Amino acid sequence: MKTSYHPQKIEGKWQKIWAKQGFPKKSGGKGKFYILDMFPYPSGDGLHVGHVENFTATDIYARFKRFQGYDVLRPMGWDAFGLPAENFAIKTGIHPKVKTLQSIKTFKRQMQSIGLSYDFSREINTSSPEYYRWTQWMFLFLYKNGLAYRKKAKVNWCESCQTVLANEQVIDGKCDRSGDIVMQKDLEQWFFKITDFVEPTKTKTGKKISGLLSGLEKIDWPESTKAAQKHWIGRSEGAEVTFYVADTEEEIRVFTTRLDTVYGCTYVVIAPEHPIVAKLLNFQNKEEVKKYIEKSKKKTDLERTELNKEKTGICLQGVEVVHPFTGERLLVYIADYVLATYGTGAVMGVPAHDERDFAFAKKYQLEIKTVIEGEASADPNQEGAYTGDGRLVDSKEFSGLTSEEAREKMAVWLRKEKLGKKVVNYRLRDWLISRQRYWGAPIPIIYCDDCGAVPVPDKNLPVKLPTDVDFRPTGESPLVSSKSFHKVQCPKCGAKARRESDTMDTFVCSSWYYLRFADPQNTKAFASKKALAKYLPVDFYMGGAEHTVLHLLYARFFAKALMKYGYLSFDEPFQKLCHQGMILAENGQKMSKSKGNVVNPDQVVVELGADSLRLYEMFMGPLEDMKAWNTKSIIGLRRFLEKVWRLGESIQNGESSIKNKDAETALHRTIKKVTEDLEELKFNTAISSLMICLNAFEKTNGISSILYSQFLILLSPFAPHIAEELWAGLGKEKSIFLAPWPQYDAKKIMAETTNIAVQVNGKVRTVIVVTNGTSADDVKAQALTDEKVKDHLAGKTVKKIIYIPGKIVSIVIG
RNA sequence: GGGCAAGUAGCCGAAUUGGUAUAGGCGCCAGUCUUAGGAACUGGUUCCGAAAGGAGUGAGGGUUCGAGUCCCUCCUUGCCCACCA
Numbered sequence: 001m002k003t004s005y006h007p008q009k010i011e012g013k014w015q016k017i018w019a020k021q022g023f024p025k026k027s028g029g030k031g032k033f034y035i036l037d038m039f040p041y042p043s044g045d046g047l048h049v050g051h052v053e054n055f056t057a058t059d060i061y062a063r064f065k066r067f068q069g070y071d072v073l074r075p076m077g078w079d080a081f082g083l084p085a086e087n088f089a090i091k092t093g094i095h096p097k098v099k100t101l102q103s104i105k106t107f108k109r110q111m112q113s114i115g116l117s118y119d120f121s122r123e124i125n126t127s128s129p130e131y132y133r134w135t136q137w138m139f140l141f142l143y144k145n146g147l148a149y150r151k152k153a154k155v156n157w158c159e160s161c162q163t164v165l166a167n168e169q170v171i172d173g174k175c176d177r178s179g180d181i182v183m184q185k186d187l188e189q190w191f192f193k194i195t196d197f198v199e200p201t202k203t204k205t206g207k208k209i210s211g212l213l214s215g216l217e218k219i220d221w222p223e224s225t226k227a228a229q230k231h232w233i234g235r236s237e238g239a240e241v242t243f244y245v246a247d248t249e250e251e252i253r254v255f256t257t258r259l260d261t262v263y264g265c266t267y268v269v270i271a272p273e274h275p276i277v278a279k280l281l282n283f284q285n286k287e288e289v290k291k292y293i294e295k296s297k298k299k300t301d302l303e304r305t306e307l308n309k310e311k312t313g314i315c316l317q318g319v320e321v322v323h324p325f326t327g328e329r330l331l332v333y334i335a336d337y338v339l340a341t342y343g344t345g346a347v348m349g350v351p352a353h354d355e356r357d358f359a360f361a362k363k364y365q366l367e368i369k370t371v372i373e374g375e376a377s378a379d380p381n382q383e384g385a386y387t388g389d390g391r392l393v394d395s396k397e398f399s400g401l402t403s404e405e406a407r408e409k410m411a412v413w414l415r416k417e418k419l420g421k422k423v424v425n426y427r428l429r430d431w432l433i434s435r436q437r438y439w440g441a442p443i444p445i446i447y448c449d450d451c452g453a454v455p456v457p458d459k460n461l462p463v464k465l466p467t468d469v470d471f472r473p474t475g476e477s478p479l480v481s482s483k484s485f486h487k488v489q490c491p492k493c494g495a496k497a498r499r500e501s502d503t504m505d506t507f508v509c510s511s512w513y514y515l516r517f518a519d520p521q522n523t524k525a526f527a528s529k530k531a532l533a534k535y536l537p538v539d540f541y542m543g544g545a546e547h548t549v550l551h552l553l554y555a556r557f558f559a560k561a562l563m564k565y566g567y568l569s570f571d572e573p574f575q576k577l578c579h580q581g582m583i584l585a586e587n588g589q590k591m592s593k594s595k596g597n598v599v600n601p602d603q604v605v606v607e608l609g610a611d612s613l614r615l616y617e618m619f620m621g622p623l624e625d626m627k628a629w630n631t632k633s634i635i636g637l638r639r640f641l642e643k644v645w646r647l648g649e650s651i652q653n654g655e656s657s658i659k660n661k662d663a664e665t666a667l668h669r670t671i672k673k674v675t676e677d678l679e680e681l682k683f684n685t686a687i688s689s690l691m692i693c694l695n696a697f698e699k700t701n702g703i704s705s706i707l708y709s710q711f712l713i714l715l716s717p718f719a720p721h722i723a724e725e726l727w728a729g730l731g732k733e734k735s736i737f738l739a740p741w742p743q744y745d746a747k748k749i750m751a752e753t754t755n756i757a758v759q760v761n762g763k764v765r766t767v768i769v770v771t772n773g774t775s776a777d778d779v780k781a782q783a784l785t786d787e788k789v790k791d792h793l794a795g796k797t798v799k800k801i802i803y804i805p806g807k808i809v810s811i812v813i814g
Numbered sequence: 815g816g817g818c819a820a821g822u823a824g825c826c827g828a829a830u831u832g833g834u835a836u837a838g839g840c841g842c843c844a845g846u847c848u849u850a851g852g853a854a855c856u857g858g859u860u861c862c863g864a865a866a867g868g869a870g871u872g873a874g875g876g877u878u879c880g881a882g883u884c885c886c887u888c889c890u891u892g893c894c895c896a897c898c899a
Contacts, residue, residue: 228895342898349899630825757834
C-alpha cells in the first residue's frame with residue numbers, strides 16, 4: 001500500500017505560511033529564552049550537513065521552549081567578513097560584497113527549506129555599514145578606555161603573495177594559497193588588552209566582574225571547553241629572580257616556576273629579541289651574536305617548532321651574571337628556544353631538572369648540578385633530567401626542605417634581599433586585531449603628523465570600506481590603493497592626515513553580535529539598555545567545537561569590558577553552551593570539497609524531504625558525538641514518517657476511534673521520555689521513543705484521534721511540516737504549535753505487573769512476574785518457589801536474599 | 815610531550831546512572847501480498863550448542879550479592895594545545 005505522503009507538496013506550503021505570518025506565538029508568560037546558533041560564515045559552498053545538525057538541534061529546542069510558554073528569541077545572521085570572499089575576489093575580480101550577498105541568499109533559502117524557525121526580522125550582516133558602524137564603535141570604546149593600543153609586532157608575511165596573512169591562513173608554517181614558507185615581519189599593530197580581564201575586576205560602582213578564569217566556574221559549559229580555555233589562558237605561579245650582570249648596573253630577570261631548583265642553575269639564557277642585548281655590546285663575539293640573532297629572526301614558525309629537538313644558541317663571551325643565591329659567576333647564552341613573549345624573555349638554565357635545559361647543556365657542555373632528589377631516587381647515571389618535586393640537596397640553608405617548602409622560603413629570601421619576588425604569569429597574550437586586508441571593518445583611526453593617532457569622531461562613523469581598490473596583493477592593505485579613502489583631515493587640528501588602512505580581525509565582529517540581536521535596527525546605540533535587559537544574556541548557545549578558545553574567549557572579554565564601563569549588567573554572555581559533533585563522510589573521513597565527499601542537504605530535501613533530513617541528523621547519535629554520514633540509513637526515518645502519515649489517514653477516514661489501553665500506556669510513557677529528553681538535548685533517544693510509541697499504536701486495533709493528536713505534538717518539534725499538515729487534517733484550525741504540550745499521567749505509565757529478574761549467585765536464572773504492591777517478603781518467597789530457581793538451590797543453603805524493589809531478587813547460596 | 819573524549823552486534827547506537835546488556839534504526843534472512851519489485855506488511859537476527867546450558871560490552875586485575883557503568887594497570891582511536899621555563 002502506497003501512502004500519499006509527499007513532503008515536496010506540504011513542506012513548501014508550511015514554510016511559506018511560517019515565513020509570512022511569523023512563527024506562531026503563544027502567550028505563556030514564562031519569560032524570555034534566548035537561543036543562539038554561532039552565526040555562519042556564508043561560504044559559496046552553501047549549507048553543510050554540520051550546519052544542519054547544529055541548526056536543527058536548536059530549532060527543536062526552540063520549538064519545545066515555545067511550547068512551554070517561553071518568549072523565545074531565535075535570531076540568525078551572517079559573519080560575512082573574511083578571507084575566502086577576498087581571495088575569491090583576487091582570483092575572479094568579483095567584489096566580495098557581491099559574492100557575499102549571493103552566498104547569504106543561498107544560505108537563507110536552504111535554512112528555510114529545512115523549516116528552521118528563525119526570526120529573520122532580526123537578521124544582521126557584519127559586513128553591512130549599519131553593523132560595522134558599531135564594530136567601530138566597539139573599537140573606539142576600548143581605545144578610549146585604554147583597552148586598545150598600538151605597538152610593533154610580528155606578523156605572518158608571505159613573500160610570494162606579497163601580503164600579510166592571518167594566523168588561520170598559515171598552515172604548518174606555510175601560506176595556504178601559495179604554499180610558500182611564511183616569514184615574520186615587524187609592523188605597527190593594534191591590540192586589545194584581553195589580559196586585563198583574566199583576573200576578577202570591578203565596575204566603577206563596585207559591582208564584581210568575574211575573571212576569564214573564575215567566570216568559567218559559574219557557567220554551564222562542556223568541561224572540555226572550560227579546560228581548553230583555562231589551558232589557553234595558562235596561569236602559572238612562579239617567581240622572578242634577578243641576575244645582575246657582573247661589573248655593571250644591568251640586570252637580567254628570569255621567570256621560573258621551579259625556584260626550588262635555583263641552586264642547580266649553571267647558566268642563563270635569553271631570547272634573541274631580549275632588549276638587554278642592545279645594552280651589552282661589550283661582548284667579544286659581537287659579530288657572531290649578531291648573525292645568530294639575524295638568523296633566528298628569519299626563522300619561520302615552522303623551523304622554530306619542527307626543529308625542536310636540536311636546540312641552538314650562542315654564548316655572549318665576556319658577559320657574566322651573578323647567581324643571586326651563591327654569588328657564582330655564570331655564562332649567558334642567547335637561544336631561540338626561549339620565547340621573548342613569555343615571562344621575562346629569559347630563563348635560568350637548570351639542566352639537572354628541566355628537559356630543555358638538559359638538552360641545551362649537553363650540546364654546549366655546560367655543568368649539570370643535581371639539587372633535587374626524588375622519593376624513588378632514580379639511577380644517577382640515567383640520561384635526562386629529573387623534573388619532579390623532591391627534597392633539596394646542595395642548596396645551602398635550604399637543603400633538606402621539600403620542593404614546596406623551598407619555593408616559599410626562597411621567595412621570602414628573594415624579597416628580603418630585593419632580588420626577586422613571587423609572580424604569576426599567563427600564556428594568554430593581548431589580542432592582535434590588525435589585519436592588512438580589505439574585506440573587514442576598517443579601524444576608525446586617523447594619523448596626523450602633529451596629533452598622532454586620533455580616533456574618528458562618533459558622528460563620522462561608519463568609516464566605510466571604499467570600493468575603488470585593487471585587490472591584487474602589493475604588500476600593503478588594499479585600502480592603501482584607494483584615493484577616496486585616504487584623503488582625510490585630522491579631526492583634531494584639521495591638517496592633512498591619513499587613515500589607518502588596516503581592517504579588524506573578523507573575530508572582533510563576532511565578539512559582540514549576540515548583543516546586536518536584541519535590538520538590530522538601533523541607530524543610536526549598539527543596542528538599547530531596555531532591549532539588552534529584556535533578552536540578554538544568551539541562555540543557550542550552540543556551535544562547533546573549533547571555537548572552543550578564540551571566539552568564545554573574545555566574546556567573554558567583550559562582555560566583561562562592556563560591563564566594566566556600565567554598558568552591560570552581566571559578565572558572562574553565554575549561560576549554557578553545547579557543541580555539536582562533527583559529521584564525517586561515509587568512510588569516516590572529514591568531508592571536504594577536494595575529496596569530493598561532501599553531502600549536500602538540498603539533495604536529501606528533494607529526495608526524501610526536510611522532515612526526514614531533520615529526523616535523520618538527530619537520530620544519528622548523541623548530539624555532541626562525532627558521527628559518520630550514512631545515506632542508506634535515512635530511509636528508516638522516512639519510513640517512520642510514512643507510517644505516521646498512514647495512521648493519520650486511517651484516523652481521518654474514521655476507521656479507528658476506539659480507546660485502547662496499551663496505546664494509552666505507550667503514549668504516556670512517550671510523553672514522559674520525549675519531554676525529559678528534549679530538556680537534555682537527547683534527541684536520538686527521543687526519536688527512538690516516538691518510534692516505539694508508533695509501533696505500539698500499530699499493534700492495537702486502532703487508536704483515538706486524541707491519542708494520535710498528542711503524539712503529533714510530541715513529533716512536531718522534530719518534524720514540523722508533517723505534524724502541522726496532519727494536525728490540520730484532524731480538523732484543527734489553529735497551528736499545532738499553539739497547542740498545549742501534553743502532560744503524562746503517572747498512573748497510566750504503570751503496568752499492573754512487573755517483571756523481576758531472579759539472580760542466583762550473580763547469574764540471572766529466571767524472570768518472575770510480580771503484581772505491583774506485593775510485599776518484599778512475598779516477592780522473595782515467590783522467587784524461592786520458582787521451579788528454575790529451585791533447581792539451582794538444590795542441596796545448598798541460602799545465605800542471603802537481596803530484593804531491589806521493581807528490579808531484581810539476588811539470592812546468595814553457599 | 816600535555817590536556818580532553820571515546821572503545822558495546824555486520825553498521826549507527828540504547829541501557830532507568832551499580833540491578834534482566836544489545837531498546838530504536840540500518841543491513842541481512844524467511845514468509846505474505848503482488849505480473850514483477852530494490853514498494854508495503856509479518857516474523858526472525860550477539861556468539862557457541864540439537865538442547866540443557868555456556869560465553870559475552872578494547873585487554874588484564876580489583877571492589878560488590880550483582881560491574882558496560884566504580885577503582886587500578888595497559889592497549890587502541892579521535893580531537894585540541896604544544897620549546898610557556
